[in-house]
Amino acid sequence: MPELPEVETVRRGLAPSFEGARLERVEQRRANLRFPFPDAFAERLEGRKVTSLGRRSKYLMADLDDQTILVMHLGMSGSFRIEAEATKAIGPFFHEKSKDPRHDHVVFHLAPPPGHAALRIVYNDPRRFGFMTLVERGELERHPLFERLGVEPTGNEFNADLLARLFAGRKSPLKATLLDQHLIAGLGNIYVCEALHRADLSPKDPAASLVTAKGRPTKGAERLAEAVRSVIAEAIEAGGSSLRDHRQADGTLGYFQHRFAVYGREGEECRKPACSGTIERLVQSGRSTFYCPVCQG
The missing domain is CATH 3.20.190.10 (MutM-like, N-terminal)
Known part of the structure; x- marks a missing residue:
């Protein structure tokens, strides 16, 4: 989708x-x-x-x-x-x-x-x-389609402080929490995998691990907020990712799939400099998660 x-x-x-x-x-x-x-x-x-x-x-x-x-x-x-x-x-x-x-x-x-x-x-x-x-x-x-939608990840209010408020007390894994449309609207499987890799965060860690005891965002939350914003901005600039059916309105394909660091790259080397890891896949909530167990361990 x-x-x-x-x-x-x-x-x-x-x-x-x-x-x-x-x-x-x-x-x-x-x-x-x-x-x-x-x-x-x-x-x-x-x-x-x-x-x-x-x-x-x-x-x-x-x-x-x-x-x-x-x-x-x-x-x-x-x-x-x-x-x-x-x-x-x-x-x-x-x-x-x-x-x-x-x-x-x-x-x-x-x-x-x-x-x-x-x-x-x-x-x-x-x-x-x-x-x-x-x-x-x-x-x-x-309206039922919109009344429970979360914040837009491209909006001005999306930052580490917001993530700390949304993630406080949540034991669910980071991957599942980021995909919760009631919290953050519009994030999907591909870009969550990519953002977590950029932020050096494990998709398996609980969301609350990015919040301090005083309710403040950790350094990891700051990296994640920046990673989400940057990966979405770069994907839009590249025309999106053409997997299966996606085309732009002029009929051309998007090209961000050529920049994937982890998504769909199971068994391949991690692209981060100085990282010796190999991309792995696990299933979370029925969806494939791609990550590097070394730099995201």
């Missing part, structure tokens, strides 16, 4: 086309994806202007001019494709049509701002684990 950097990469790719455009026509080609579409989904969208395109955790959020938010989740295999109405290609956004059109489930026909070409944005999802829904802006924080 795409993680935060992949979703943010898609948002940045779609924003120049979506923001400021009017949804002239919406093709809804089936009744449901992972969940049924809201009643009158296409009709409620048509004629609305997209004022901004944001992200919360792993959700894309298109703010509309009637105080409604179009919430979109990519699921396991969802992707967006930008096409010009006339040519199906637009400058650097050219994308050979390698996606099976049978899985093009939603098509947004955009009436762009003056001076811009008419576009369509196509949502393709072979496995149909993604979904779209409509939420009133004033109800967003109380």
